[in-house]
Amino acid sequence: MKRIACLAALICALAALAGRADNNDPTRVLQAGQRPDDSRLGKPRTLNDYFPFTPPASKEAWEARRQDLRQRLLVYLGLWPMPPRPPLEPVIHGKIDRDEYTIEKVFFASYPGHYVSGNLYRPKGKSGKLPGVLCPHGHWRNGRFYDTLEAHGEKGVEQELKSGAEKTREGARFPLQARCAQLARMGCVVFHYDMVGIADSRQIEHRAGFTDAAAELRLQSFMGLQTFNSIRALDFLTSLPDVDAKRLGVTGASGGGTQTFLLCAIDDRPAVAFPAVMVSTAMQGGCVCENCSGLRQDTGNVELAGLFAPKPLGMSGANDWTKEIETKGLPQLKELYRLYGVEENVLARAFVQFDHNYNQVSREVMYNWFNKHLQLGQPEPVVEKPFVPVPPRELSVYGAEHPRPTDATGSKELRATMTAQTDTQMAALVPKDADSLKEFKRVVGTALHALVNDRLPDKDEIKSTEIGDNEERDGLRWRKYLLGRKGSHEQVPVIGLMGADFDGTVVIWVHPSGKASLFEKGKLVPAAQRIVDKKAGILAVDVLQTGELSNGKPPEVDKKYAGFTFAYNRPLLANRVRDILTAVAFARSHERTKTVHLLGIDQAGPWVLLARPLCGDAVERTAADGAHFRFDKVHAVDDVMMLPGAVKYGGLPAFVALTAPAELFIHNAADTGIEKWLDPVYQAAGAADRAQRLSEKATEEKVVDWLLR
Numbered sequence: 001m002k003r004i005a006c007l008a009a010l011i012c013a014l015a016a017l018a019g020r021a022d023n024n025d026p027t028r029v030l031q032a033g034q035r036p037d038d039s040r041l042g043k044p045r046t047l048n049d050y051f052p053f054t055p056p057a058s059k060e061a062w063e064a065r066r067q068d069l070r071q072r073l074l075v076y077l078g079l080w081p082m083p084p085r086p087p088l089e090p091v092i093h094g095k096i097d098r099d100e101y102t103i104e105k106v107f108f109a110s111y112p113g114h115y116v117s118g119n120l121y122r123p124k125g126k127s128g129k130l131p132g133v134l135c136p137h138g139h140w141r142n143g144r145f146y147d148t149l150e151a152h153g154e155k156g157v158e159q160e161l162k163s164g165a166e167k168t169r170e171g172a173r174f175p176l177q178a179r180c181a182q183l184a185r186m187g188c189v190v191f192h193y194d195m196v197g198i199a200d201s202r203q204i205e206h207r208a209g210f211t212d213a214a215a216e217l218r219l220q221s222f223m224g225l226q227t228f229n230s231i232r233a234l235d236f237l238t239s240l241p242d243v244d245a246k247r248l249g250v251t252g253a254s255g256g257g258t259q260t261f262l263l264c265a266i267d268d269r270p271a272v273a274f275p276a277v278m279v280s281t282a283m284q285g286g287c288v289c290e291n292c293s294g295l296r297q298d299t300g301n302v303e304l305a306g307l308f309a310p311k312p313l314g315m316s317g318a319n320d321w322t323k324e325i326e327t328k329g330l331p332q333l334k335e336l337y338r339l340y341g342v343e344e345n346v347l348a349r350a351f352v353q354f355d356h357n358y359n360q361v362s363r364e365v366m367y368n369w370f371n372k373h374l375q376l377g378q379p380e381p382v383v384e385k386p387f388v389p390v391p392p393r394e395l396s397v398y399g400a401e402h403p404r405p406t407d408a409t410g411s412k413e414l415r416a417t418m419t420a421q422t423d424t425q426m427a428a429l430v431p432k433d434a435d436s437l438k439e440f441k442r443v444v445g446t447a448l449h450a451l452v453n454d455r456l457p458d459k460d461e462i463k464s465t466e467i468g469d470n471e472e473r474d475g476l477r478w479r480k481y482l483l484g485r486k487g488s489h490e491q492v493p494v495i496g497l498m499g500a501d502f503d504g505t506v507v508i509w510v511h512p513s514g515k516a517s518l519f520e521k522g523k524l525v526p527a528a529q530r531i532v533d534k535k536a537g538i539l540a541v542d543v544l545q546t547g548e549l550s551n552g553k554p555p556e557v558d559k560k561y562a563g564f565t566f567a568y569n570r571p572l573l574a575n576r577v578r579d580i581l582t583a584v585a586f587a588r589s590h591e592r593t594k595t596v597h598l599l600g601i602d603q604a605g606p607w608v609l610l611a612r613p614l615c616g617d618a619v620e621r622t623a624a625d626g627a628h629f630r631f632d633k634v635h636a637v638d639d640v641m642m643l644p645g646a647v648k649y650g651g652l653p654a655f656v657a658l659t660a661p662a663e664l665f666i667h668n669a670a671d672t673g674i675e676k677w678l679d680p681v682y683q684a685a686g687a688a689d690r691a692q693r694l695s696e697k698a699t700e701e702k703v704v705d706w707l708l709r
Helices: 002-023 059-076 148-163 169-173 175-185 213-217 222-239 255-266 301-306 330-338 360-373 411-427 434-452 514-518 526-533 572-589 602-618 651-657 675-684 700-707
Strands: 091-097 101-111 114-123 130-135 189-193 243-253 272-276 313-318 346-351 462-466 471-473 476-485 492-499 505-510 537-541 595-600 621-625 663-667 691-693
Touching: 059 255, 059 301, 059 434, 101 175, 101 222, 101 411, 114 175, 114 222, 130 175, 130 222, 148 169, 169 175, 175 189, 175 360, 189 222, 222 243, 222 255, 243 255, 243 360, 255 272, 255 301, 272 360, 301 313, 301 330, 313 360, 330 346, 346 360, 434 572, 434 602, 434 651, 434 675, 462 572, 476 572, 492 514, 492 526, 492 572, 505 514, 505 572, 505 602, 514 537, 526 537, 526 700, 537 572, 572 595, 572 602, 595 602, 595 700, 602 621, 602 651, 602 663, 621 700, 651 675, 663 700, 675 691
Parallel strands: 130 189, 130 243, 243 272, 272 313, 313 346, 505 537, 505 595, 595 621, 621 663, 663 691
Antiparallel strands: 091 101, 101 114, 114 189, 462 476, 471 476, 476 492, 492 537
16 A cells, blocks of 8 residues: 555656646646647547538539549549559450340459459340449458358358348349349349459458558558459440440449449449448448548548439448438438439438348349339339349359469559559659649649648638737747637647737747747747747647647557558648648738748658648748658558658659749758659749758758748
8 A cells, every 4th residue: 555655646746747847838828737628639530430421501512522522532542543444355254044134254454463353244135235233242251152051051041031131042042143133134234243352353362462551651452452443343344335334333232332332432434323231320341441541531431422412322221330321321411412403312221120231122122223213114113033043153254264364463463563553653743844734733732632631721710719818028929829620629739929020920830849849948949039030920839749739649550450540530640731731821810910931840841841732822931851751761550750642642752842833941851852853843833943952951040041031
């Protein structure tokens, strides 16, 4: 007991010392021991949180939001710009004959050495152009080879029949075949293809090969690969002479449901969609193939599905995370569709008597939805007919006559191909004139906006709370604030200093130690003193995990797959950029502000350099320490400088170059490669003399003098 008492006393003593240290910091905004009420200091969001969708106020607002989200999705999925899509040259063979349809075996390369495999169902006795339906994979055991008897035994088959989920033994055993067979009988050409690592797609193990830091930095993900496969599968389907490219449907369940609504969100070709048992405000997808960095920051599956509006969108729910779709999700989507005057174009049915499934009950909802919107002309209600299944081994696309291609590669080789393609695309973006400069800014600027997932807020979006009374010390006026964005749970501590002769110039001071770095031994540090001597004011900010906005530990990152973290939360670096943007917007909103400059000190220099291109003309000059930083030196997913996608888009040099033609001074830039993009971009912008860079670290006096010349 004495030891416990002594330990408690020691802890109290240390806390008291820490409190006195806090009290001795003149820049503190909150009382000693207090932390800002900022949600980012708490537990990160996960795929199991709540993801409601708030419908837009107007059609115009939605169209702007839709365009922004679509571009972000393409970036996050590694599809901005789109990888090369050469002719597929598919191999189609092994026709199997059934009463009203045929089944063929198909494989083709989506990337060099990476093959998509599946079965093609075609109706018999039909002429002219027919509707096409794409059936994405799901997490079924053995994928399109799924057999309930093999997976769950005779009891599993009997349970499907007894519960009413299925009406025939064939459907109970082979529900995936049942779906494709019925759609073909209804007059559709159906392509049912494999999830990566399942059935015939055995080049890469499912959930493997794309989980390290290097993959994150290039946005190479399992989910992105599967989505590109879906795009190429749609390319294949539309290339068939008997398919009407204007009447295309997509439907899949679970992981295939995710692929359905994502494909339909980024590709304009589908005309009708039916993602089964996946769209909800609850669990968003539990596999690496359903998550990638950035994907659900400030959004969720309901809104992502809504990107298909106003086209017909049907959904099903079950006794799983989708069980509330009719009351949480559907009403909001109805409101969205109402903006287009087609409320009837969205439907959801939840069958909570069944667990997670795509059984005959929900399939028949889909059949009737597709019958109506693909104009199939079938008498309603459409009821699934009995069919003769194909033994799964006979559906395999590979065999003695058609062996697996010898050039098939694993994830290492595929990632090398992806990298080479991206590097070629980026090299082509180095600007040489005004037109190529515009394209560079379109591609890389869109990417930066997506990776940070932010923009400079308008002044009416800023929420500021002044803390304490106005103070005057040593001839300086002090103001303390907590800043945030309206609608967000953020509190960014800042302090403003200005002299009586303030001329309207504000320098945003960003330092790894936050605003406490303004003072040393009770006096302004020389650089800060030089700023106020030149009649400028200082707005010093504690960005996330600095100063008062720190809880002493870095944000948690899922080490097994960072996409489970960054799909739902901004990386620390992106949040720091966000806080800089908040400070810039606040400074610009002050009635006495005429000019805003940005100053990035020591290791905070790269934070500022990333923020600057997003500031537009709100900032005049920027001076920052290059800190010898390169994104390709980041080797851990929980590194504080991790920014997924940064290496893919040229790293800090390419992002900094987006600042052109604004004035820029970068020092301590040796070994950063900054000149690779900075020089040609500023030259193309006709502003070569407005960007200065030094290999060595400049003195504080030189930096301030350049900033306030």
